Each structure stands twice: as C-alpha cells, then as structure tokens.
Amino acid sequence: MSSTAQVITVDDPTAPVGAGSTGAELDAAVIAADHSRVFHSWSAQAHLPAFSVAGGQGATLWNHAGDRWVDFSSQLINVNIGYQHPKVVAAIKEQADILTTIAPSTANLTRAEAAGKILSHAPAPFEKVFFTNAGADANENAMRLARLYTGRDKIISRYRSYHGNTGAAVVATGDWRRIPNEFARGHVHVFGPYLYRSEFWATTPEEECARALHHLERVIQAEGSETIAGILLETVPGTAGIMVPPPGYLAGVREIADRYGIVMICDEVMAGFGRTGSWFAFEQHDVVPDLITFAKGVNSGYVPAGGVLISSPIAHAFDERVFPGGLTYSGHPLAMAAIIATITAMEDEHIVENAADVGATVIGPALTALADTNPIVGDVRGTGVFWAAELVADQATKEPLPASRMAAIKSACLAGGLIPTIADNRVHVVPPCVITPEEATHGMQILADVLNEEAGR
Structure with a gap:
C-alpha cells in the first residue's frame, strides 16, 4: 500500500476537485474538499478520517492512486450484494x-x-x-x-x-x-x-x-x-x-x-x-x-x-x-x-448460502483459532458474515483494549490491504455476502497478522 497522501487545502468551495492531478494527488484533493465542505455524521469535524474511495467491485475497493482493499466492513454493514453488482x-x-x-x-x-x-x-x-x-x-x-x-x-x-x-x-x-x-x-x-x-x-x-x-x-x-x-x-x-x-x-x-x-x-x-x-x-x-x-x-x-x-x-x-x-x-x-x-x-446466485458457508468454513474457524492463540482476543462470536472479535488487554480481567491500540490495529489493517470495522474494543468482521472463500481467507490472514503483531507489542 502507498502512504497516505498529504491533505491539501481547498480555499474555494466552488472549485473543481483535483483536475489534472495524479491519482495520489486526486485522493488528497478529494479528502481536502470533503473535509472543507461536508459535515460528517458522528464526528468531531476537526478530526475526520483521511480515506478516499474511487471505486469498487464485489468485495474489493480502491482509491484513485490504485491502492486496493478487501472490504471487511460492507461500509455500514449494508453492501450485502457487494459493489457494482x-x-x-x-x-x-x-x-x-x-x-x-x-x-x-x-x-x-x-x-x-x-x-x-x-x-x-x-x-x-x-x-x-x-x-x-x-x-x-x-x-x-x-x-x-x-x-x-x-x-x-x-x-x-x-x-x-x-x-x-x-x-x-x-x-x-x-x-x-x-x-x-x-x-x-x-x-x-x-x-x-x-x-x-x-x-x-x-x-x-x-x-x-x-x-x-x-x-x-x-x-x-x-x-x-x-x-x-x-x-x-x-x-x-x-x-x-x-x-x-x-x-x-x-x-x-x-x-x-x-x-x-x-x-x-x-x-x-x-x-x-x-x-x-x-x-x-x-x-x-x-x-x-x-x-x-x-x-x-x-x-x-x-x-x-x-x-x-x-x-x-x-x-x-x-x-x-x-x-x-x-x-x-x-x-x-x-x-x-x-x-x-x-x-x-x-x-x-445463492448468495445467502454463500454467506452461511463462508462464515462456517472460513471466518468462524479463523476467529476461533485467534481466540485460542492470541492473548488480546477475549471473545469471538457471530454467524454468517456477521462476526466480532472482542479485544482485551487482559483475558482474565476482560479489560478492554484501549482506544490507542484499537486505532493502531485499524491503521495496520488499512496499510495491509484490509478495511476493518472498529467499534469500541472490537473488530467486526462483516464483509459483503458475496465474498469468496479465497477473499475471506486472504482478509482473515491480514487481520490475524495485524492482531498477532499487536499482541507482541
């Protein structure tokens, strides 16, 4: 993955965004224009994410610079049939x-x-x-x-x-x-x-x-x-x-x-x-x-x-x-x-059946293996393509993993090519229902690598 492009300032709110720019420059221009013009939900407006999406297909998203991610978020857990069906x-x-x-x-x-x-x-x-x-x-x-x-x-x-x-x-x-x-x-x-x-x-x-x-x-x-x-x-x-x-x-x-x-x-x-x-x-x-x-x-x-x-x-x-x-x-x-x-x-296309199968054969077993071996994974639960791993600083006391470490996990996932859903001290694994077993396996490996690295800090 490329590093995040520097956010540039858009002084004129009516100006076209990123005309003639390279991909990375266009991502930066889009982020700058968005932050200066759009009031975001559930957010302090001075602290908005620097993440731009240009397109998607199935369970994959990409930005203008060509960085690609397996989507384990389905955006707001809604893109069940995947992108651009x-x-x-x-x-x-x-x-x-x-x-x-x-x-x-x-x-x-x-x-x-x-x-x-x-x-x-x-x-x-x-x-x-x-x-x-x-x-x-x-x-x-x-x-x-x-x-x-x-x-x-x-x-x-x-x-x-x-x-x-x-x-x-x-x-x-x-x-x-x-x-x-x-x-x-x-x-x-x-x-x-x-x-x-x-x-x-x-x-x-x-x-x-x-x-x-x-x-x-x-x-x-x-x-x-x-x-x-x-x-x-x-x-x-x-x-x-x-x-x-x-x-x-x-x-x-x-x-x-x-x-x-x-x-x-x-x-x-x-x-x-x-x-x-x-x-x-x-x-x-x-x-x-x-x-x-x-x-x-x-x-x-x-x-x-x-x-x-x-x-x-x-x-x-x-x-x-x-x-x-x-x-x-x-x-x-x-x-x-x-x-x-x-x-x-x-x-x-038997998409509902695919969600059940991927959950039972890929996501569930992979999360269970993490819970058995990783000391920061306190609990895993779910069904279909609707799963959560609850992360803790101490498995005995169940003290939630602090926000700073959850932010580090999110950043590492994005850098590794995975879009996670982070909620409090949990990683929600909620890909589109159309995700293939191969894509799910790849995404779970990225997540496992990130969580294992974080556990070793």
Whole structure:
C-alpha cells in the first residue's frame, strides 16, 4: 500500500476537485474538499478520517492512486450484494428510463413487485410492506404501528442496541448516542443477554438466557404491562457487538410478549437479507415477530430504501382507519427496482448460502483459532458474515483494549490491504455476502497478522 497522501487545502468551495492531478494527488484533493465542505455524521469535524474511495467491485475497493482493499466492513454493514453488482446496476438504469419517481399514493408495478419479493421470504403471517427511506424511519414507523395497534404508549428496547438517528429511533437506541438526543417520550430500556460481560452473574448460556428473560418480564410488570405497546430488539445486535442471542431467548421474548399483549418488533435492518446466513436472522431462532423492520441489505444501499413488514392482524387494523404516517419517497421506483434485482440475484446466485458457508468454513474457524492463540482476543462470536472479535488487554480481567491500540490495529489493517470495522474494543468482521472463500481467507490472514503483531507489542 502507498502512504497516505498529504491533505491539501481547498480555499474555494466552488472549485473543481483535483483536475489534472495524479491519482495520489486526486485522493488528497478529494479528502481536502470533503473535509472543507461536508459535515460528517458522528464526528468531531476537526478530526475526520483521511480515506478516499474511487471505486469498487464485489468485495474489493480502491482509491484513485490504485491502492486496493478487501472490504471487511460492507461500509455500514449494508453492501450485502457487494459493489457494482451488474444486475442491480442494470435494473436501476432500466427503471430510470421508464419512470424515475412517483408519489407513494399512486399504484406502481415496480413497488408492488418489490413488496412481493420481500414478502416471499417472510413467514406466512406477514401480508404487507410499508416502505421507508432507511432503517431509522422503518423503526419509527414500526413503533408507531405498535402504539396505534395496541393503544398503549411505551416501547421497551435494550441497552447495547442501535435503532437509528431519528427522533424515537435514537431514543430507543441503547448506546451513548441516545443521551444527547433524548427528546422522545415513552421509552424504557432493559439489558439483553451478553454472556461475555454478563449483567446477571451468569456462567452458562442457559443461565444468561433465563435471567435476561426474567429481567425483561420484571421490567414489564414494574412499568405496568398495560402501558407497553412494543418490544423492539435487534434480532442480533450489530453495532453493539454482534451478540447472537443464546438458544431460547427470542422464543422467550415471544412468549412474554404474547402473555401481556405486546407487539414484538424484530429490527432486521442490519441482520436481514443474508447477513447472518439466512434471509432473516429470526429464522435461526424458531420465532416469528409481529413486525419486521429492514433496510441496508435489501438492496445494499444502491438506492436508499427501508421498510416495515406488517403481519396480517396489524395490517388489517388499518383497513378502515387511516394510518397517520407517510414519506414522499416511500417506495421510490429506483429503490424498488434495486430491491427486485438484489433479491433475484441473491436467489439465483445463492448468495445467502454463500454467506452461511463462508462464515462456517472460513471466518468462524479463523476467529476461533485467534481466540485460542492470541492473548488480546477475549471473545469471538457471530454467524454468517456477521462476526466480532472482542479485544482485551487482559483475558482474565476482560479489560478492554484501549482506544490507542484499537486505532493502531485499524491503521495496520488499512496499510495491509484490509478495511476493518472498529467499534469500541472490537473488530467486526462483516464483509459483503458475496465474498469468496479465497477473499475471506486472504482478509482473515491480514487481520490475524495485524492482531498477532499487536499482541507482541
């Protein structure tokens, strides 16, 4: 890999970027223009990353200078079908020639077909799809549906979760981002299962499951079960650490929800459409929720789209009652065409099965080997192409590896040709679902080399 080009200053905000430059100069100019003109999310604006991407294909990205990386991030864990899949690109172009946009109040063939494609992979109780622009507003509208359907107010969600950056979704979120944005009402948080750092003094998955369910039910009782509209949970918490629930946990949540007449909402925004090695993550846990939210992998973000899968009882509750919600771009034709092409390609090319296989034969075993031999790897967990390695300074105390060392790991991965996802003291291994076993093996070797070198410091 070449060294990072020096960032240059762009004084004129209207100036063209990098005209006539070499590749490295163009990367530097792009970074400088971006930093001077773009306000970045979740960032202190004086401390932005110096990383430019010019193009990509499959599970590989490159910059203008020609440096190439295996992508173990899928950007924001959304590019499930990989970069520039030709069938999805062609579908967007074809739809653009037919109709670029239409209001959601209008019946549209592409929208109806996209809904049908999504529903074809959902269990029988699901009948309709409400389309949104992304995952955050999908969760907003799922919570709205639960409240209107039950006539109740409160939503229970978990600490160690992320549900989006809109008003209620960010308050349902269980990490630090909730705290400066806590303006929505009616939200209650509980701890979910996380055996490696158990809140319940558990030593086995069975104990962690039983005690987490007991905690959930006691909170419902203490809050007043008649006030709880919905339980919103990421089927597999993603940003919080890719914590696959222990056997029986989701089924237990389903039983509790039924006992108290509460709507169960599975947030599959990150976990859905192949990420866990199945179309939906809840399929692996013998449970069917009442509402399913989705986005990201449904069309890999080629055109922004999300939505809510609505089960029959909730859908028909609005047959004669107006649902008070909507978005200008709900079911946007370009996004719908991308959904149809993405799901069709995933079916035809067995991409979901590939994600399951690569996780089981390459990523999982490689991470397990690291956990067995590397003293800074405290825990590994995951499924499909949805894995995390939790890094510690001391395996006995589980003290998290400090931020300075995590930053060094990220830099070393990039220098070695791998784009990692770093979250707190974890490396998330979340490549596109199309990654080949050979690419995954190469990426895991880079990661292993970096972690082994860091362990020897």
